[in-house]
Amino acid sequence: MAVPAIELRNITKVFLGKVVANKNVNLTVNYGEILSILGENGSGKTTLMNMIAGIYYPDEGQIFINGEEALIVSPKDAFKYRIGMIHQHFKLVDVFTATENIILGLKDEERYDTKKAAVQVKAIADQYGFELDPDKKIYEMSVSEKQTVEIIKVLYRGADILILDEPTAVLTPQETEKLFAVLRRMREDGKAIIIITHKLHEVLELSDRVSVLRKGEYIGTVETKDATEASLTEMMVGKKVELNIERPDPKDPEERLIVAHLSVKNREGLTVLKDVSFTAMSGEILGIAGIAGSGQRELLETIAGLQPIEYGGVQYITPESGKIEYLRDKTPMEIRELGVRLSFVPEDRLGMGLVGNMDITDNMMLRSYRRGRTMFLERKAPQSLAERIIEQLQVTPSGTSTPVRRLSGGNVQKVLVGREIAAAPTVLMAAYPVRGLDINSSYMIYDLLNAQKKNGVAVIFVGEDLDVLTALCDRIMVIGQGSITGIVDGRTASKEEIGLLMTKGGHVS
Amino acid sequence: MREPLFHVVKRELIDWWKAWLIRLAAVLLALVLSAIVTVIMTGLNPFQVFATIFDGALGTARRTWAFLQGTAILLCISLAVTPAFKMKFWNIGAEGQVLAGAMATATCMIFLGSKVPTLILFIIMVVSAVLAGAVWGLIPAIFKAKWGTNETLFTLMMNYVIMQIISYFVYQWSVPKGSGQIGIINSESHAGWMPALFGQNYLLNILIVVLITAAVYVYLRYSKQGYEISVVGESENTARYIGINVKKVIVRTMVISGALCGLAGFLLVSGTDHTVTRDTAGGQGFTAIMVSWLAKFDPLMMVIAAALIIFLQKGAGEISTQFSLNKSFADILTGIIIFFIIGSEFFINYRLIFRSRHKESKEVAA
Known part of the structure; x- marks a missing residue:
């Protein structure tokens, strides 16, 4: 077998002396191959790739490029080894054209020849089947065009090893198809490609091999042809961990909050919630599971009156009197004046709460x-x-x-x-309330939520740890790309079942 | 790998006395540097120069009153800009808002001077000055709240607009006609001149600013509106989350800011200048921004900051006449001192960690 493009040996990275982002990770990528790195949020995928791209430096372990040990301490070094990374958040100058962005910072000693560069950019675009106008300004571009600029930027600089960090997160299904076609052409051209994702169907569709990370640890690598969604999910979420979280049975549940056919667009006009319907019951914890950014934040903010509703509505049923209040198009102030006791623990604690x-x-x-x-x-x-x-x-x-x-x-x-x-709420919404918390603090929060539940509060809990969700919640609603992909019983549902639901929904074809 | 000589680290909380020690050290260093510059550039005895600065600001009773009056006006404008800055609304239009108030006051004095009873004249003057300043603050605020225009550019432009308006009317109403200046208004009747208190012309003026200082302090710290200003300034998302109407707060706060500036304009015309020109505000609308920031938006600290700036201005003026030095030299000394004081804030917020030779050699070995 040929020398691998990249080989990682026992890579370990620890932040602030205690947060282990990567532990003893080993993996290889060959030329003419697409490798997927699969893992949940916070499993260390991006950290690992940033070490190859020269943004972080590993605490332990070695990186081999073309069979030789490499020292990569800056993105410049990464270039030297012909490694190019396309980050999740684009790093482009808005008022420059595509070409100007591509040649920016390249050769300080020479005068920029934009005309010549534009021709080269066009040639690269044509070679791999990108659609790009080299003279278009970035601020006039769609997200997918910006991504194209980022990819051509690293190709223009001669990258043979490409790393893409969740490239499809921002793309429509049609754009995703186009991107995949381009990536396949690059693979035929002999490039080594690493793609970070947590969408199983994309992994199966595109890659040759899959490496799985879980909580910073390297779980293993499998040939895509031998893998199924179920087998990958199990690698990704792991075996069920028994947590000792109390879960009292709901007492006299009654309907408290009804969300019906809710559709919401964000400021950019993209649909972030599509036809979401569910009911939150009093005395119950309703869990919401989903990959980060699937619309959880928007859902809670919409209920709290912070996002305009495109279609559908939210009803609140007043305890005892049973009076129905309609919350659509009301500000948080107006909602409170209606006597709706809605509490909200937002995801962004210091920026919003x-x-x-x-x-x-x-x-x-x-x-x-x-x-x-x-x-x-x-x-x-x-x-x-x-x-x-x-x-x-x-x-x-x-x-x-x-x-x-x-x-x-x-x-x-x-x-x-x-x-x-x-x-003294009657509805309590909490978004990732235990994120970043140690065990003791986490348990204290669970206890607080349970105490509210016993008081007859309808609790809505957005979580990311499936072990916690399945141990704490009475029902778990799974959200995928802005749609509800299923509501399961928290007492009986398996993590695999939820994990599969998480990757469905929305635009999946 | 190469390491820089030192790196900068943000400090955790610093003891208040340490902060003041740093500031004191900065002033001392500034004086030392000023002394060296004085010797090199003029050959004068620096201590003599410092003594003259002091003398220029506080040397006689008259100078002391002028110093207090100057401090009061600058303090008033600084207090005026503070609510807006606390809200992170970058109002650099205080100059224009002061001028609007000054213009309104002068207009009242010219046309109503001896026609209405004194008390009513003063009520009309104050009300129109406050309204003029408030409108000058309101216009950019509405545009910001409704259409998200850039308030910095907008308020700056508003300054030029009022200057041109004043230029026009100063020409129209000039005494004698065509001279291009209004001159002292009501110089015979003193109508609309702020009355002397206990024989002191400036005392009433200063007392008014003392009251404003207390009012702004209480408003920002203990009122619900002051609390809303802090929340909006810290995080608009949080403000929305708890149901604050952000646009309303922006508009309301700018009206208050503008109104206080207008009042400062009234004090300037009625209490000090008794005339109006396009330079009536004299750049104090901008100096006030520095005072407000230097005091970290604390009205009580602003008293000290404003006094310091006026002290340096008055003293610097004196040394240029006393030693027949160029006015620029006084500006150099003022500049050095202010630079050090502002610079000291860096060392209060950050500390430098120098590379230790020991650690370096260890790393090389490793």
């Missing part, structure tokens, strides 16, 4: 500062609420005047969840 530079007391006040008839703030009640939360949830450091941004992630979350629960 809290104000980092304010102290704990002032952050408590965010929900309640309007109380009182005078134009002045009343700080006594928030102060005692802050003290109560600090004591009950063991927030450290324990001063109420500590700016929230000085707290650790777990303590920030305790402050936020504590405040949202203190509002």
Whole structure:
């Protein structure tokens, strides 16, 4: 067999001395081959690729390029080894043309000859079947055109080894098809291609071999022809881990929040939620599973009145009286004035839920500062609420005047969840409430959610860890590319079942 | 691998006394450098020059009052820009908003001067000055809230608009006709001149600014609106999340900012200048931005910052006349001192870590 293009041996990368991003990863890529790197969010795929591209430097292990050990400490070194990476977030100058972006920063000593370069760019585009106007400005381009510029940029610089970080995340199915055609042509041309993804059907369709990572560890590599969606899912999510999370049975569940045929577009006009319908019951935890960015954030923000609704609606059923309130086209303020007690722990804790530079007391006040008839703030009640939360949830450091941004992630979350629960909600929505938290803090949050559930609150829990979802939730709704792909019973569903649902939906053909 | 000589690290919280020690050190260093520059460039005794600066600002009772008055006006404008800056609305149109207030005041003095009773005249003057400033702040705010225009450019342009308006009317109303200046308004009757208190012309003016300082302090710290300003400034997403109407807050805050600037314009015309020209604000609308930032938007710290700037301005003016030096030399000294004071904030927020030789040799060995 020929010398592999890249060979990684025992690569380990640890962040801040404790977060293990990659542990003893071994893999090889050959010329004329497409390798998929598969794994859940946070499994270390991008970190690993960044080490090949010279953005990070591995703590341990070796990288061999064409059979020789390589020292890659900067993207420039990566170029030297003819490695080019296409990042998830494009790095282009908006007001420049495609050609200008491609030649930017290339040869400092020579004068740029854009005309000559444009001809070369066109030639590369034609060779692999890209559609690109070299003189078009970036700000006039669609996302897929921008991606094309990024790919041609690395080809223009002579890359033989291409790394693409979730290239299809931003593409429509038709654009994805085109990209795959181009990648296949590159493979025939003898290039080595690594593609990061978590979409199983794409892996099966495109790649020759698949390497799987799970929580930073290298699980193994299989030939695509021997793999199925089920076998890959099992490699990706692993065997079920028993978690000791309490799960009381729902008591007298009744309908609390009904979402019907909800469709939402984001600011760019792309559909992010499509015909979403479900009901959240009181005294129940409804889990929402899905690959990050499948519309979870938009769903919660829409219910909270932060995103305009394109079609469909949200109904709230008032406990006891049974009065129905329609939440569509209402601001968060108007929703609260209707008497709807909706609490929301957003994903972006310091950017949305809290104000980092304010102290704990002032952050408590965010929900309640309007109380009182005078134009002045009343700080006594928030102060005692802050003290109560600090004591009950063991927030450290324990001063109420500590700016929230000085707290650790777990303590920030305790402050936020504590405040949202203190509002005595009837619906509690929490997006990734345990992300970045240690075990103890995580369990404290689970306990808080369970306590709310016992109080008859309808809890909606967006999570990423399937072990947690299947241990905590009564029902699990799976969302894939903005559509609901299934609602399963949390007590009986298997991780594989949910994992398969996660990769379906939306545009999948 | 090569490592740079030092790298910069953001500090965790610094003790307040350490912060002040750094600032004090900065002032001392600035004085040392100023002394060296003085000797090299003029050959004068630097201590004599420093003494003259002090003398120029506080040397006589009259100078002290002028110093206090100057501080009051600059402080008033600094307080005015603060709510907008705290909201991260980059209002650099304070100059224009002050001029709008000044123009309104002067207009009232010219046309109503001896026609209405004093008390009513003052009420009309204050109201029209505040309204003029508020409108000058409101216009860019509405455009920002509705169409997302860039407030920095917009407020800057508004400055030029009011300057041209003033130029036009100053020519129209010039005394004597065609001279191109209005001159002292009501120089005989003193109608619309701020009355002296206990024989001090500036005292009332200064007391008004003391009241404004207290009011702005309380407004920003203890009022619901002040709280909303902080939330919008820190994170618009959070503001939306808790149901604050961000556009409303932007417009309301700019009206307040503009109104206070207008009031400063009133103080300038009625209390100090008794005339209006396109230079009435004299760049203080911009200096105020520096004062506000230097004080980190704290109204009490702003008193110190404004006093410092005025002290340097007055003192620098004195050394240029006293030693018949070029005015630019005074500016150099002022520049050095302000540069050091602002620069010291860097060392309060960051610290430098120098490469240790020991570690380096170890790494080479490894």
